[in-house]
Structure formats: C-alpha cells, structure tokens
Amino acid sequence: TTRVTIIDDDKPGKISFTHRYTKARSKDKAAFVTIARLNKCDGEASVKLRCVELEDSPCEVMPMIGAIKVTFEPGETTKQVIIPILELESVQDKVEQFEVELFEPTGGLSLGIKSKMLIEVDDDN
Numbered sequence: 001t002t003r004v005t006i007i008d009d010d011k012p013g014k015i016s017f018t019h020r021y022t023k024a025r026s027k028d029k030a031a032f033v034t035i036a037r038l039n040k041c042d043g044e045a046s047v048k049l050r051c052v053e054l055e056d057s058p059c060e061v062m063p064m065i066g067a068i069k070v071t072f073e074p075g076e077t078t079k080q081v082i083i084p085i086l087e088l089e090s091v092q093d094k095v096e097q098f099e100v101e102l103f104e105p106t107g108g109l110s111l112g113i114k115s116k117m118l119i120e121v122d123d124d125n
Contacts, residue, residue, distance in 0.1 A: 013040025015047050015105050016112025018078070024085055024121045026096075031083040031119045033100060037072050038112060045107025046071040049081060052099045052116075072107075085121055096121045 015037050024031035037045065048067040070079050083100060101116045 013045065013107070013109040014038045014112035015045070015102060015109045016114035017100075017102070017117040018114070019117065020114055021118045021120070024119060026085065026121050026123045029085055031085055031121070033081050033083060033117055033119070035070055035079050035081060035102070036112075037077050037079075037109065040108055041072075041075055041077055043074055043107050044071065045105065045109050047102050047105040047109065047111075049100055049102055051083065052101055054097055054099060067103075083119065085119075094123060 015035060018034040018036050022031060022033060033049075035047065035049070046069055048069050050067045068081060070081055072079060097118060097120050099116050099118055102111055103115075105111060
C-alpha cells in the first residue's frame with residue numbers, strides 16, 4: 001500500500017496585523033504588535049515591517065529603523081514583534097502617533113486587510 005498526504009495549498013495565505021491600533025507608553029520604550037498568518041501555514045514564509053510617519057503629524061518617538069524581517073516557520077500562525085520607541089522628553093501630556101506597515105510577503109502569502117497599524121504613544125507618567 002501507498003500512503004498519500006494531500007496538502008491543502010489551494011487557498012492563498014494572507015498575512016496581517018491582528019489589530020489596527022495599539023497604545024504604548026513612552027517610558028516603556030517599546031510597542032508590541034502581533035502579526036497573523038492565515039490560511040496557508042505549511043511552509044516557511046516572511047514579511048517585512050517598517051515604521052511610517054503620518055503625513056500631517058511628524059513624530060518624535062518613531063524609531064529610525066530600517067525594515068524588520070519577520071519569518072514564520074512551517075505551522076506558525078502568529079508572531080509578536082517589538083517596535084522600539086523613543087522616550088518623550090519635551091512636553092507633558094503629549095501624544096504621538098506613527099504607523100507600522102507590512103510589505104514584501106514571501107512564501108505564497110499576500111497582504112491581508114490589516115496591513116497597516118497605528119501606534120499611539122503617550123508619556124503616561
């Protein structure tokens with residue numbers, strides 16, 4: 001007898017943030033975001049993440065980092081990523097915002113509906 005394993009690879013996989021918005025405290029110096037891999041989880045796949053300033057709102061706390069590559073091993077469906085943030089030093093009660101966005105998915109994935117996420121940072125002493 002021959003044993004055959006059928007891998008369901010008909011559905012294209014999607015990758016996206018689990019939420020569109022998160023808050024962080026400046027003094028913690030980090031924001032935590034979760035990326036989910038949906039449907040196709042059978043091979044290694046990756047996506048890149050970058051920080052983007054909002055057009056009408058320059059941001060003092062956004063890190064000047066390049067792209068972060070997030071790699072999913074076969075079967076992995078979520079990854080938590082730490083985004084470093086700069087501490088607010090100037091104005092009390094100030095709120096800063098920037099976006100993180102996913103781009104360049106690999107491994108047969110495409111970007112899901114939540115490919116951008118807003119991060120709001122306050123001084124919250």
